[in-house]
Each structure stands twice: as C-alpha cells, then as structure tokens.
Amino acid sequence: MILSIDLEVKNGGILLTTHPSKDIVGTKGKELKGSHIVLCVTGSVAAIQSPEIARTLMRHGAEVFVVMSSMAQKIIHPDLMEWATGNSAITELTGKIEHVALAGEHPGRADLVLVAPATANTISKISCGIDDTTVTSVVSTAFGSQIPIVIVPAMHGSMYNHPILTENIKKLETLGVEFVGPRIEEGKAKIAETSEIVDAVIRKLSVGQDFSGFHLLVTAGPTMEHIDPIRVITNRSSGKMGIAIAEEAVKRGADVTVVYGSGSVAPPSEASTIYVETTEQMREAVYTELKSKKHNVLIAVAAAADWTPKKPYPYKISTHKTSSLNVKLKPTKKIIDQVKKVSPNTFLVAFRAEYKLPKKKLIESAYKRLLEAQADLVVVNDIGKKGAGFGTETNEVLIIDKEKKVTHVPLASKREVAKKILDVVNEKIRPK
Numbered sequence: 371m372i373l374s375i376d377l378e379v380k381n382g383g384i385l386l387t388t389h390p391s392k393d394i395v396g397t398k399g400k401e402l403k404g405s406h407i408v409l410c411v412t413g414s415v416a417a418i419q420s421p422e423i424a425r426t427l428m429r430h431g432a433e434v435f436v437v438m439s440s441m442a443q444k445i446i447h448p449d450l451m452e453w454a455t456g457n458s459a460i461t462e463l464t465g466k467i468e469h470v471a472l473a474g475e476h477p478g479r480a481d482l483v484l485v486a487p488a489t490a491n492t493i494s495k496i497s498c499g500i501d502d503t504t505v506t507s508v509v510s511t512a513f514g515s516q517i518p519i520v521i522v523p524a525m526h527g528s529m530y531n532h533p534i535l536t537e538n539i540k541k542l543e544t545l546g547v548e549f550v551g552p553r554i555e556e557g558k559a560k561i562a563e564t565s566e567i568v569d570a571v572i573r574k575l576s577v578g579q580d581f582s583g584f585h586l587l588v589t590a591g592p593t594m595e596h597i598d599p600i601r602v603i604t605n606r607s608s609g610k611m612g613i614a615i616a617e618e619a620v621k622r623g624a625d626v627t628v629v630y631g632s633g634s635v636a637p638p639s640e641a642s643t644i645y646v647e648t649t650e651q652m653r654e655a656v657y658t659e660l661k662s663k664k665h666n667v668l669i670a671v672a673a674a675a676d677w678t679p680k681k682p683y684p685y686k687i688s689t690h691k692t693s694s695l696n697v698k699l700k701p702t703k704k705i706i707d708q709v710k711k712v713s714p715n716t717f718l719v720a721f722r723a724e725y726k727l728p729k730k731k732l733i734e735s736a737y738k739r740l741l742e743a744q745a746d747l748v749v750v751n752d753i754g755k756k757g758a759g760f761g762t763e764t765n766e767v768l769i770i771d772k773e774k775k776v777t778h779v780p781l782a783s784k785r786e787v788a789k790k791i792l793d794v795v796n797e798k799i800r801p802k
C-alpha cells in the first residue's frame with residue numbers, strides 16, 4: 371500500500387494518509403517494517419545526505435518523519451525532505467505540539483530518533499538538556515520517553531576537536547545515546563556513510579524482532595447488528611486494545627492481519643486489514659483467513675456483538691407510526707468456538723470482558739471460557755475498574771494459561787499491556 375502522512379495528533383498518535391513517494395517502502399528489505407523513525411536534520415552541509423538517509427531507511431521498511439532546525443532549512447529545503455519521505459517536514463513547533471506527537475510518552479510515539487547530520491551546536495545543547503529548537507525539543511522529549519537516540523555528527527575537524535564537544539559526546543554515550551561516525555577525512559569530521567547509519571538503526575531496532583516470520587491474526591473493535599437499515603445494536607468497544615496488539619506485533623516483526631469492526635482508531639498501515647460490520651461477517655472473515663493461510667496465532671480481542679435481532683426490519687421503523695417497539699434477539703455464533711476445529715495448530719488467545727467481579731470469580735469465568743473454546747490463553751479485564759476496558763487509553767488485565775497460571779498486568783497504557791500479552795504468547799509458542 372502507498373502511504374503518506376500529514377502530522378496530526380489523533381488518539382495520541384499520528385494520522386497517516388497517502389503519498390506517491392512511499393512506493394519505495396520495503397523494496398530493499400523488511401528489517402524496519404512497522405518502525406516509525408524521526409530523522410532530525412541540523413545545520414550542517416552534510417544535510418544534503420539526509421534525503422538519501424531517509425529513503426534508504428524507507429527502502430528497509432521504515433516510515434520516516436523529518437524534523438528540521440532553522441539552520442538546516444537554510445541548507446536544504448523542507449520540500450525536498452517532504453518529497454523524500456512523503457511526510458511534510460516539521461520546521462517549527464506549533465499548537466499541534468509536534469515534539470510530543472512524535473516522541474512523547476504515548477502509544478503512537480516513534481520507535482527511534484536519528485539526528486543526521488548533527489551539528490556541534492545541537493550535540494552540545496542536547497548534552498546540556500537544552501531544548502530551544504525543533505530538533506532539541508524532539509530529542510529532549512525522546513529522552514524522557516526512553517526512545518532510542520542515534521546521533522551522526524558532521525562538522526569541520528577543528529569544531530570536532532573542541533574538548534567540550536568531546537566531553538559532551540562522552541556524556542551522551544554514558545546516557546545510552548549511540549554515535550555513528552564521523553569519518554575523519556581531509557581535516558573534516560565527515561558524516562558516516564548512509565549504509566553505516568542505516569545498519570546502526572537496524573541493529574538498534576532489531577532487538578525485539580521476536581515475531582519475525584510469524585503470521586498473526588487479530589480481531590479488533592466492536593461489531594454491530596442491524597435492527598433496521600439505520601439503527602444498530604453494538605457495544606462500547608473502541609478497538610484500541612486490539613489495534614495496540616496489532617501495532618506491537620508489527621513492530622516485533624510479525625506479518626499481521628486485522629479483522630476490524632467499527633473501531634475508532636486506525637489500524638497500522640503495515641497490517642492487512644479486513645473491515646467487517648456484523649459478528650457473522652467477522653466470523654466468516656476469520657475462518658476464511660484461517661483456511662487460506664497458516665496463521666500461527668489468533669488474538670481475538672474484538673468485542674463481537676453477542677445478540678442480533680431475530681428479524682431485522684428491511685425498512686426504517688417510523689417513530690411516528692410506532693409508539694413502542696419490541697425487538698426479539700437471538701445470540702450470535704461465537705467466533706472463537708470453532709477456531710480449533712478449523713485450524714488446530716493456531717495458538718488461540720481469547721479475550722473476555724467482565725463487570726465488577728472479585729478476582730477469584732474473574733479467573734474462574736475466564737478459565738471456563740478458555741476450556742470451552744479450547745483456547746491456549748485467555749485475557750480477562752474487569753471493565754468496571756477505573757481506567758480499564760472499553761474506550762480508555764489504559765487497561766489492566768489477567769492473562770490465564772491452560773495450566774491456570776495467572777499473570778497480572780497492572781494498569782498501564784494499552785500498548786504496554788499489548789507488549790506483556792505478546793511476551794506471554796512468545797514464551798508459549800517458542801519450541802522449548
């Protein structure tokens with residue numbers, strides 16, 4: 371799929387749209403598939419290499435967002451970086467708080483911040499914790515969110531040999547920042563080769579590609595059942611938990627397919643998404659997927675509607691002609707019940723939402739569901755708890771396995787909870 375971005379804070383993340391420059395994404399490799407990289411460009415002549423760095427990262431699968439200092443904009447034009455990446459370059463900070471949208475502590479944040487080229491000025495400011503430019507503000511924010519930072523210095527030899535700069539680089543290295551290069555040539559501290567920079571980024575991000583080669587099927591969001599062509603029965607699910615799992619799985623190298631009901635957040639662009647409306651459509655889509663492709667794992671997060679009208683009206687029910695309405699409901703078919711029959715080797719993770727139950731009862735009811743569906747794991751949350759369940763940015767869950775071992779994931783962002791769930795899945799599906 372061809373993609374592009376106009377930076378927009380949406381549900382704490384970044385909204386992607388289409389742009390033809392993105393047709394190169396993944397043409398050289400998949401090592402960075404699913405990764406969002408912020409490329410910060412500062413005022414060095416080596417900025418002429420930044421478009422090539424951006425496009426090489428993209429060819430290895432990354433989505434690149436550019437942030438430029440004012441001095442960088444005197445050396446290369448932001449339009450060039452927009453052409454290179456398919457995303458408009460950030461040239462100033464505005465009310466959209468671009469530094470937070472890109473690198474703040476939220477589920478949609480970038481995976482890595484790369485400063486290439488980095489001037490002596492920007493390196494020293496970063497090491498002193500100063501943030502007075504677009505670039506230094508993004509890097510400061512990334513530090514606080516523990517996003518990996520890679521810095522690629524480029525400057526004249528005499529600037530590079532300044533003892534305070536040497537000290538500042540050492541200080542940043544002790545804080546975990548990775549430096550690439552420079553190449554000392556012709557009295558200059560030249561920017562490292564593009565291949566060296568991209569290799570360093572791949573190395574830094576490939577820690578944690580534990581789902582590489584795995585096919586994951588995720589159901590997400592609510593489904594809806596029609597009473598008439600206009601009115602529906604649905605539930606309060608937002609799709610955020612399922613999408614957080616899909617995003618995390620993509621980041622960890624999985625090939626992800628999402629069967630998505632009508633949730634309010636966008637699925638990751640790197641996943642294949644099948645949009646459905648009703649529980650029956652979701653059930654059919656899941657079984658078709660399981661039959662047509664070897665999915666190693668199915669994580670059934672969707673809150674499929676449990677009830678559907680026995681006889682939906684084929685026309686709009688008029689409130690003028692009808693003073694009361696009785697709608698008879700019948701239960702929908704449970705999606706997960708036949709999964710093991712259709713695809714016995716798919717590792718099945720069921721999800722269950724309960725309301726204000728004591729922990730013991732929560733575990734009992736979830737475990738019963740695990741046995742009924744022959745699931746391998748069940749994740750249960752009590753949506754009556756503050757900050758947990760439908761529509762929230764956070765969740766708190768219990769993960770229960772076939773041996774009834776319970777892992778408690780305390781209240782955390784849905785992305786963090788997704789991480790923990792995938793850690794447990796990974797532990798179980800790895801051959802011992």
Ligand SMILES: Cc1cc2nc3c(=O)[nH]c(=O)nc-3n(C[C@H](O)[C@H](O)[C@H](O)COP(=O)(O)O)c2cc1C
Pocket residue numbers: 411412413414415416439440441442445488489490491492503524525526529
């Ligand atoms: C044409 C030109 C080339 C420059 N090249 C470099 C360079 O390679 N490295 C560097 O550290 N500074 C270089 N500078 C100086 C920086 O642009 C200057 O220190 C500026 O304040 C950096 O701002 P920034 O770090 O916010 O981009 C250059 C300046 C000009 C005008």
